[in-house]
Amino acid sequence: MIISCIHIQSFGKINNLTLELDGGINIITGENESGKSTICNFIRFVFYGLPSKTEEKQKCISWETSRAAGYIIFSEDGLQYRVERDAVMTTSAEGKVSFSEKCTIYDNETNNPCLRGKNPGEEFFGVPESVFESTAYIRQLGESKIGGRSLLEASENILFSGDESAGTKKALKKLDEARKFLWHKNKSGGKIHDMQENLDSLEERIDASKSTGARLIYLDGRKRELTQSAEKAEKDAAVIKEELDTYERFSIKQAYRKCVKTKREAEELEAQREKLCDASATGGVHIYKSEYTERLRAYQSELKIATARYEDARTEMEAARKKLGDMNEKLAVFERFGSVEKRDALVHKVEEDKKALSSRKTVSLIGLIGTAVFASLFVASFIIGESGSAAIKTVFAVLAALCALFCAVGFIMAGGYAKRIRRVCAMFGCADYGEFDELVKASKKDEAALMYIIEGKRGAESKFDEASSALNKASAAIIRALEAAGFEILDNTALSLDRAIAKCDEKRSEIEKLEIMIREKKKSAEEYAAALASYPDELIAQSAKEDFPPELESYDYRKRKRDYEFLTRSAASSKERIYEIEKEYTELNAKGENPVKLAPEAEALKGNIAALTEKFEAYVLAIEAMESASGKLREGISPKLAKTAGKVMSKLSGGKYRSLGVDGDFAMSYFDGITHGVDSLSAGTMDIAYLSLRIALMDLLCKKSVPPFIFDESFARLDDTRLANTLELLYRLYGEYGQCLLFTCHGREREIMKSIGAFRQIDI
Known part of the structure; x- marks a missing residue:
């Protein structure tokens, strides 16, 4: 079968979409949520109709039109057909949902209806929907598994009778029903059982008539x-x-x-x-209500923030005042040294000593380095041995001694300069030269520096005043709120607020306990x-x-x-029991049956029982024969599937896995010294294993026509090598005489197919 056209009038979220397809490989590419899975479900809908479950039916119905409608055109055995299907969902006034469905098969060339009353999927594919979903319809990632007893039974019916619906189970069921009609297995029911009971009753009546008196x-x-x-x-x-x-x-x-x-x-x-809820004692305020408690907690939060800001502002103000005092004290010391010329001379002398100290330290460092270098050369000349002359060793020793002397003199002179600098700094009340330098700079521009420090102090004092005002305002608001409710006001506002909140919580807790007790009593x-x-x-x-x-x-x-x-x-x-005795007494007294008249009736019943018993035994033999034949057929299905699936698996895995096992429920296994279920394989390997089984089932079951293979994002877990093997096998099997529809959101399939053979690319 080759599908040439898919037209979706309305289905799910898709409206008015037409896809033109070719035989062989068709790659349909679309982004996620573009409707690829919806198209796959539409193909199944056209051939097999709406699903059985209401919630699954509703997914098929268009979100806009409350319908699911469209058609598929395909060719089969040289003829072209068009299958149209239309389903409508209606909702009654009571909210009950119902569905009506119509399907028509047309000869597309003459446009005349044909194959009336036939299910398109079963008519053209020769398999029921369950087999179609387990073979040709391969869903998305994680749904590769197939099988179960229902698939095995359908497969057995197709192979045994050529009809998936008229299988051995139905024939056996009819024979078993005929057997049950005559006689149940435990001989507790059936026509023979009833006749035997009648015979027993008749014989009892004969015996009873003899002892009626x-x-x-x-x-x-x-x-x-x-x-x-x-x-x-x-x-x-x-x-x-x-x-x-x-x-x-x-x-x-x-x-x-x-x-x-x-x-x-x-x-x-x-x-x-x-009594607890009475607000007369709290100034009309219901302090047990959560709204009031939350307001107090808001006050509590505001008070904490205002207090923290107050403490920060106070600390900042005290620091600014101290800094201004320290600077004034140092400037006063600086001014006590008399004229500007005298102070400037001292400052100039300190600066000159600072420069001399720096140069002496540099010279001492050079001397130290020279001492280390020449001493090292002197030691090295001894290690080398006689290759160096005594004169060179002497030169190295003298130079090392001179550098050491030079270094020592430099350090001594530097110490003198440093001592004079510390003495002058101490005169001005400074701990080191850095503090002295800052004092000198401040003295040169004392007005600007003092103004800067004073402005900083004023800013800190202003900030402190604002924080103090905010704190007082918050405290006043809290005190007013607490006084209005009659709470005790302490010197510490925060403590007063804490106690008030605790009292509110306690009262609310008491009321809640009472309400629970009231509900229990009322209940x-x-x-x-x-x-x-x-x-x-x-x-x-x-x-x-x-x-x-x-x-x-x-x-x-x-x-x-x-x-x-x-x-x-x-x-x-x-x-x-008295009533029954009276009834029996009356009947026995009235009957007065004659044993001679009852005997012929008993003999006739015995003859009928013998004839029906012979027919019952014939039914039992027929059932045993059919069950034996069905068992032999069932035993032959799994080996055939395993052999075909193993060949396909070998090609898909590049020869790594050459054989597979398939049990009666279509569970798969492989052997590598120990038998394992395919569930132990990687996700991609498990996918190609079940793909191999699907291809084997298609080969075994689809005798009328091979349906198109539908892959809905089925290769996401395969690496590039196995994907190439899979596409090459599909192309070889179905590229010329079949059809594959590959739905994907990736470009891998398209790129790999370019190196394999012809295909059709469709973007949605």
Whole structure:
């Protein structure tokens, strides 16, 4: 079969889509959610109709038109056909969903209907929908598995009778029904069984007619015994019934008293709750409500933020004040040294000493490096041995000594300069030269520096004032809220707020506990009231006033109830048996059957039973013969499938897996020294294993026509090598005389097929 055209009028989310196809390989490419799976389901819909489940039917119906409609044009045995299918979903006023479906097969050249009443899939493919889905229709990733008993039975029917619907099971069922009609397996039913029962009854009647007189005497005596037994049972039952009625009134009184008590307790609890909910003591504020508590918690959060900002501002203000004081103190020290010329001379002297100190440190460092270099050369000349002259060694030693002396003198002079610098810095109250340098710079531009520090102090003080104001404002709002509800106000606002929140939570908790207790009491009262509702008001009023003996508290109601029911059943059984005895007595007395007249009827029944028994044995032999033939056929299916699937698997895996096992449920296995299920293989290898089985099933079952292979994103788990092997095999098997529809969102298939052979590319 070659599909040449697919037209989807409306199906799922697709409307008015037409695909033109060729024989061989067709690669249909589309993005995810572009409708590839919907097209695959449409092909199945056209050939086999809507699925059986309502929710799956609804997925086929167009979201816009409430219909599923379209057609497929294909060629088969030199003829061209068009299959049109239309399904409509309707919803009744009660919300019940129903579906109507119509399918017509046309000769596409003459446009005349043909093959009326036929299912297109079963007519052209020769297989039911379950076999089609397990062979030619390969779904998306993770759905490669096939099989089960239903597929095995359909395969057996096709091979045994050429018809998947008229299989050996149906034939065996009809034979077994005929056998059951005559005689069940355990001989407990059937026509022969009924006739045998009639014969037994007839023979019993013959025997009974001989002893009718004795039977009548026995029945009369038995009737007297049963009458006495029934009267005693009824008398005892009446006594117990009076006890049960008394206990029932006692139980009503108990339930009534508990109901009244429980209602009263519920009312008392409600009064306690109302007292707790009374807001007169809290200035009309319902402090137990969560809204009020949440408002207090919001105040608490605002207070914490305001307090934190206040502390930060205070710390910043104190730091600014200290910095201004420190700078003023140093400038005062600087001013005490007299004239500007004297201060400038000291500053100039320190700066000159600083430069000299730096140069002496540099010279000392050079001397140290020279000492290390010449000392190393001197040591190296001794290691080398006689190759160096004594004069060179002497030169190295002298140079090393001079460099060491040079370094020592430099360090001594640098120490003197550093000592003078520290002395001058101490005179100005500075710990080191860096602080002295900052003081000098500040003295040169003291007004600008002081203004900067003063502005910083003013900013910090302003920020502190704002934070202090915000804190006071938040505290005032909290105090007003707490005073309005009558809470105690302490010196610490935060502590007052914490205690108020705790009191609110405590009161709400008490109210919630009371509400739970109230609900439980009301529920119990309702249960008691419901139990009393089945009794008349007069009985309840009577029971409430009645006095009962104390022993009813321990009365075993269930036991006495069982005794009453036993006596009642016993009396009824005795009366029923008396009725049967009277009936039998009357019948026996009226019949007076003659054994001579009953004998010919018994002989005729024996002849009929013998004839039907012979027919029953013939049915049993036929069933055994068909089951034997069916078993041999079933045993031959798996080896054929395993052999064909193994050949295909070898080609798809590049010769790595050459044989496969297939059991009666189409579960697959392979052998590598130990037999494993294919589930232990990698995902891609398992996919090609089940693809091999599908191809083998197609070869075995599709005798009328090979349907197109439909692959819906089926190769996602295959690597490029195995994908190439798969496409090459499909091209070799179906590229010229068959058809494959490959639905994919990737470009791998297209690129690999370019190196294999011709194919049609379709983009959706």
